[in-house]
Amino acid sequence: MNTQNTSEQLASYRKTIDNLDSALLHILAERFRCTEQVGNLKAEQAMPATDSERERRQMDRLRNIANELGLDQQFVDSLMKLIVGTVVKRHKEIAAQR
Structure with a gap:
């Protein structure tokens, strides 16, 4: 492959x-x-910001999907923990504002 084709493919x-x-x-x-x-x-319903059982089921489901897709499960775990952590933090902020 020449440099032009390589550059085009990379682009x-x-x-x-x-x-x-x-x-x-x-x-x-x-x-x-x-x-x-x-x-x-x-x-509004005075429910807790976290739902450990829901989070566990969701992580199990996503680990299975990651496995089916050939994705690194540690990466998926880390990504989802970051996302869920951000959501829980926001839910706590919302609850504190009420």
Whole structure:
């Protein structure tokens, strides 16, 4: 493969990666919009910010999906712990504002 073809292929891969990164951020934003609604409902109903059983079931489900997709389970665990931690923090903030 010559340098021109390599550069073009690399640019094509990078454009795809950039598009996927944008899609990931849009999906995360939508997820956080939904969890904001959950936080408001929990606060209205004086429910706790965390649901350990739900989190456990969700992590088990996501680990299975990660395994099916060939994704590193430690990475998925770390990512989801970060996301869930952010959501729980926000739910606590919402509850404290009421």
